[in-house]
Amino acid sequence: MTRLHFMNVGSVISVFAAVLLGGSVRAPGAEKAATARDFSWVEQRIAELQPTAKEKRFDEIGWAKDIRSAEKLAQENNRPAFLFTHDGRMNIGRC
Amino acid sequence: MRAGPLSNSKVIALLNRSFVPVYAVNEEYAPKGPAPAEEKAERERIFKEGYEHHWSVGTVHVYVLRPDGHLFGTLHVAEAARGENLLALLEQAVGELKPASGPPVVPPAPQSRQPACEKDSLTLHLVARSLDGRGAWSDFPVEDWIVLSHAETQKFLGPERFATVTAWDIDNEIATKLLTHFYPATENNDVTKNKFERESLRATVVASDGGVARARIDGGLKMEHWFYHKPDGKFVEATVVGFVDFDPARKEIRSLRLVTDEATYGGGKFAIGLRSMETE
Numbered sequence: 001m002t003r004l005h006f007m008n009v010g011s012v013i014s015v016f017a018a019v020l021l022g023g024s025v026r027a028p029g030a031e032k033a034a035t036a037r038d039f040s041w042v043e044q045r046i047a048e049l050q051p052t053a054k055e056k057r058f059d060e061i062g063w064a065k066d067i068r069s070a071e072k073l074a075q076e077n078n079r080p081a082f083l084f085t086h087d088g089r090m091n092i093g094r095c
Numbered sequence: 096m097r098a099g100p101l102s103n104s105k106v107i108a109l110l111n112r113s114f115v116p117v118y119a120v121n122e123e124y125a126p127k128g129p130a131p132a133e134e135k136a137e138r139e140r141i142f143k144e145g146y147e148h149h150w151s152v153g154t155v156h157v158y159v160l161r162p163d164g165h166l167f168g169t170l171h172v173a174e175a176a177r178g179e180n181l182l183a184l185l186e187q188a189v190g191e192l193k194p195a196s197g198p199p200v201v202p203p204a205p206q207s208r209q210p211a212c213e214k215d216s217l218t219l220h221l222v223a224r225s226l227d228g229r230g231a232w233s234d235f236p237v238e239d240w241i242v243l244s245h246a247e248t249q250k251f252l253g254p255e256r257f258a259t260v261t262a263w264d265i266d267n268e269i270a271t272k273l274l275t276h277f278y279p280a281t282e283n284n285d286v287t288k289n290k291f292e293r294e295s296l297r298a299t300v301v302a303s304d305g306g307v308a309r310a311r312i313d314g315g316l317k318m319e320h321w322f323y324h325k326p327d328g329k330f331v332e333a334t335v336v337g338f339v340d341f342d343p344a345r346k347e348i349r350s351l352r353l354v355t356d357e358a359t360y361g362g363g364k365f366a367i368g369l370r371s372m373e374t375e
Contacts, residue, residue, distance in 0.1 A: 037336045037356060039309070039352075042337055045354045045368060046222075046352060046370050049224050050236075051236045058097050058101050058102060059205050059206055060107050061116050062111055063117060065117075066134055071115075071164045077115065077162075077200050078194055078195045079114055080167055081114065082185070083119065084117075084118045085138070085155060087121050087154070088120070092206075092237060092239060092240070093236065093237030093280060095284070
């Protein structure tokens with residue numbers, strides 16, 4: 001209920017605010033486009049931008065926390081270790 | 096690698112079933128990096144062993160270690176990322192070493208994690224996604240974690256008193272801290288190299304209810320951001336819209352949302368979505 005109240009009042013007030021703050025006059029089409037960018041649009045837009053499971057398949061791999069931990073676990077479990085060294089931060093994609 | 100072999104079902108299954116996978120961030124293993132000295136020494140030992148074998152060695156590279164820690168094989172990233180090369184090396188290791196197979200030794204978990212921070216700080220999660228698939232780094236969206244300290248949230252909420260239609264420009268230092276991450280996937284991720292030609296975030300209170308106020312945020316930026324680590328004349332240009340819900344009496348941010356409406360970089364279109372997270 002609170003959110004609906006925010007949205008309804010907010011969209012009305014934002015128009016008045018724009019006028020009071022000396023916002024520039026827009027063409028009718030532009031006005032419509034601008035006012036459409038309300039809270040629910042922002043929320044939906046953020047949700048749409050989130051990485052999908054398909055884009056985070058990297059997370060399906062059971063990564064050890066560091067090289068020495070991987071080597072210790074490899075020895076204890078009689079498995080080879082797979083090490084990938086890289087620049088940047090692969091975990092967030094900034095690499 | 097992440098969008099290629101490390102998203103391949105066969106590779107994922109093989110790594111989980113028969114290996115102990117680990118990745119190491121070079122910056123952390125640099126002389127002044129935060130990795131422990133023993134970790135740095137161990138990475139150097141692996142490199143040295145590779146050189147002794149006259150195998151391919153490099154900082155952006157794949158290494159397969161035997162269960163006793165000695166090298167089994169190496170693969171340059173350009174080779175590893177191409178076709179079935181990585182799968183072939185992994186299968187060769189399994190064939191020769193005959194490891195114990197089973198469930199992953201380390202349970203898989205999200206690798207992009209909310210950073211630990213002070214209880215009264217504000218943690219923000221940002222996603223940058225290409226909208227047109229242009230550019231070599233547009234295979235998947237990239238993320239950032241940004242933490243605003245309590246003092247920075249106070250600066251964000253500038254005015255002493257709030258009423259409907261109260262408007263204020265968000266402190267330039269805080270706006271910069273947020274907007275400097277508004278760029279798509281690029282090889283250069285050193286935000287200290289970013290240069291703003293213009294930036295603005297202006298908040299206007301649009302509603303108040305039950306002790307919580309909501310302000311709409313409008314703004315934009317033009318920021319020089321190099322794709323690689325040298326000047327290339329590329330700029331981010333974007334318009335930004337969002338909302339902040341806050342307790343005006345206590346000057347506490349309850350939630351913050353920012354998105355780009357229109358955003359371009361180097362001729363391509365992208366979008367940013369930023370939202371505050373619950374403190375863990």
